[in-house]
Amino acid sequence: MKKYIIYIGILALGLILGWLLFGNSSASNDDHSRDEMAESNQMWTCSMHPQIMQSEPGDCPICGMDLIPAENGAEGLMADQFKLTENAMALANIQTTVIGSSKSDGNVVNLSGKIAENEEANAVQVSYFSGRIERLNVNFTGEDIRKGQLLASIYSPELYAAQQELITAASLKESQPALYQAVRNKLKLWKLSENQINRIEETAKVQENFPVYATVSGIVSEKLVEQGDYIKQGQPLLRIANLNTVWAIFDVYENQIDLFKTGQEVSISTNAYANKQFKAKVDFIDPVLDNRTRTVKLRAVLANKDDLFKPGMFVEGAIERKTSSEKQVLTVPSSAILWTGKRSVVYVKADPVKAVFEMREVDLGNQLGDKYEVLNGLNNGDEIVTNGTFTVDAAAHLQGKKSMMNKEGGQTMTGHEGHTGMDESATKTKDEQTNMNNRIEVSKDFQNQLKTVFQAYIKLKDNLVKDDPVESATDAKSILEGLNQVNMKLLTDNTVHDQWMLLEKEIKSAANAISNASDLTEQRDHFKHLSSHLAHAIERFGVNEKVYQQFCPMADNNNGAHWLSLDEQILNPYFGASMLKCGSVKQTIE
Numbered sequence: 001m002k003k004y005i006i007y008i009g010i011l012a013l014g015l016i017l018g019w020l021l022f023g024n025s026s027a028s029n030d031d032h033s034r035d036e037m038a039e040s041n042q043m044w045t046c047s048m049h050p051q052i053m054q055s056e057p058g059d060c061p062i063c064g065m066d067l068i069p070a071e072n073g074a075e076g077l078m079a080d081q082f083k084l085t086e087n088a089m090a091l092a093n094i095q096t097t098v099i100g101s102s103k104s105d106g107n108v109v110n111l112s113g114k115i116a117e118n119e120e121a122n123a124v125q126v127s128y129f130s131g132r133i134e135r136l137n138v139n140f141t142g143e144d145i146r147k148g149q150l151l152a153s154i155y156s157p158e159l160y161a162a163q164q165e166l167i168t169a170a171s172l173k174e175s176q177p178a179l180y181q182a183v184r185n186k187l188k189l190w191k192l193s194e195n196q197i198n199r200i201e202e203t204a205k206v207q208e209n210f211p212v213y214a215t216v217s218g219i220v221s222e223k224l225v226e227q228g229d230y231i232k233q234g235q236p237l238l239r240i241a242n243l244n245t246v247w248a249i250f251d252v253y254e255n256q257i258d259l260f261k262t263g264q265e266v267s268i269s270t271n272a273y274a275n276k277q278f279k280a281k282v283d284f285i286d287p288v289l290d291n292r293t294r295t296v297k298l299r300a301v302l303a304n305k306d307d308l309f310k311p312g313m314f315v316e317g318a319i320e321r322k323t324s325s326e327k328q329v330l331t332v333p334s335s336a337i338l339w340t341g342k343r344s345v346v347y348v349k350a351d352p353v354k355a356v357f358e359m360r361e362v363d364l365g366n367q368l369g370d371k372y373e374v375l376n377g378l379n380n381g382d383e384i385v386t387n388g389t390f391t392v393d394a395a396a397h398l399q400g401k402k403s404m405m406n407k408e409g410g411q412t413m414t415g416h417e418g419h420t421g422m423d424e425s426a427t428k429t430k431d432e433q434t435n436m437n438n439r440i441e442v443s444k445d446f447q448n449q450l451k452t453v454f455q456a457y458i459k460l461k462d463n464l465v466k467d468d469p470v471e472s473a474t475d476a477k478s479i480l481e482g483l484n485q486v487n488m489k490l491l492t493d494n495t496v497h498d499q500w501m502l503l504e505k506e507i508k509s510a511a512n513a514i515s516n517a518s519d520l521t522e523q524r525d526h527f528k529h530l531s532s533h534l535a536h537a538i539e540r541f542g543v544n545e546k547v548y549q550q551f552c553p554m555a556d557n558n559n560g561a562h563w564l565s566l567d568e569q570i571l572n573p574y575f576g577a578s579m580l581k582c583g584s585v586k587q588t589i590e
Helices: 003-040 086-091 156-171 177-189 192-205 254-261 391-399 444-465 469-484 494-515 520-543
Strands: 096-100 108-117 123-128 131-136 151-157 207-215 220-223 236-241 243-251 267-271 273-285 295-303 314-319 329-335 338-342 343-349 358-363 363-368 369-376 381-387 547-552 561-563 585-589
Touching: 108 295, 108 494, 131 207, 131 381, 151 236, 156 177, 156 192, 177 444, 192 243, 243 273, 243 314, 254 363, 267 295, 267 547, 295 469, 329 381, 338 391, 343 391, 358 391, 391 561, 444 469, 444 561, 469 494, 469 520, 494 520, 520 585
Parallel strands: none
Antiparallel strands: 096 381, 108 243, 108 314, 123 236, 131 151, 151 207, 220 236, 243 295, 267 273, 267 314, 273 295, 329 369, 338 343, 343 358, 343 381, 363 369, 547 561, 547 585
16 A cells, blocks of 8 residues: 555656646647737638638637638838739739830820811712702712713703703804893803804704713712702702822820920821821911810821711821920820829839739829820839739738828728727728728719719619619610710819729710610620729719628629619629628718
């Protein structure tokens, strides 16, 4: 017994010594592990809702999926830089371009235009006497005619009587020469030739139908009469276009006018002859500005003896702008620029290998076609985002970096409820986030006109929820009608005007596609584009309403798509009754 007691005592003593030696160390290691995890700032996100960021693992508060570790993008990055995953880059179709200063590229302005008839070479064929068209020899518009060609035969009671007067006066020309000469001159005023008049006099026969001959060569651009019509003296019969030369007419924006002068050389290209360049000179710059488009017309004359150019054909013109400076010009595509009030920003790819970005404010100069001069903020060789810029900006905003909507940067709302790194009183919940910093000041009249477009959009959204393609097409037409009522004159600032023009073009294109589609799936596909561009318009200009921007991650083949609503409740227009409640509020536009 004593032996067993000794063994038990030794075992107990060993356990106590082991706890004393290793227990505190284990606890210390656990505390150290927790400290390491806290210091690493490991965040957890949802693969379907990347706006969800939580400091601990768990379930997504929106869809219930398990959260996954978020990539730690802060390692080795500057304070205002952020990183995107390859998956996010691919889904948003984010594209970048390296910009470079080039004297030749920067000084060339690209313009869009159309071919038109040269009005200076056009003519109108008229009748010089009244009567009835007995025969019309021109059968269709576009017919090629030559000078001296017979165009029509006309019966004229006045001309019939004048011929009889000539026959009578010819018999009295010895005794009454003045009368005889007056009758001949009368026939000459009706454009009868000397040979025609002599023939009437010699044959002493009255000609019933008189021919009308073409006075110019060209193409019949318009028939103004038909066979059997009664016409008056001087009435137009045909419009004839001479297409040996044509006009190339280009639109020049108001802020580009001072870049052009008459006599500048224009290099013209067209899709019809993709590998050819045609040279012309600026012949005329319209002194009157079009109030609707805020553009003036620039015209160049093109030789067209080979009949290559057809009126109505689209063309592109490249003109080297007039400048007295040898300074090289840095330009960026308009798709790279985000405007927010007086600020203009772009996103620069800070790492040539990794998808690391940062916002950069820039000072812009003149608009050069679809590009803008950059006066300050970028350097030669910078790589900037040129497609998917809004997506990159949203990612910056969600990660608390400087963005168009978050000028100073700082941690933003990272979860569905709660926040990090901000004072409670200064933080709004997700559904209360606004982007008022992005608002451009416009008149209330313009906002009300935009609101009319938005109200038609809401009806469209509601009918897509109801799976009704017929009413959806009707609502899309109402959107187009509303856009036509927007008064461009209310936008007095050129930059603001240009922004609206770009957005209006996209909104109109999407609405038109929906109105012409009868298939619900096709309508919903265009609806995502309509929603995106209308959201940008409302963010910039406002409609005096609280608007909820909502998002479904499963729409558009799991790529996700947004829509706008006046109600916080989710009613999904992309799936309707089949998945009515799928989605979440992305942001609130006050």
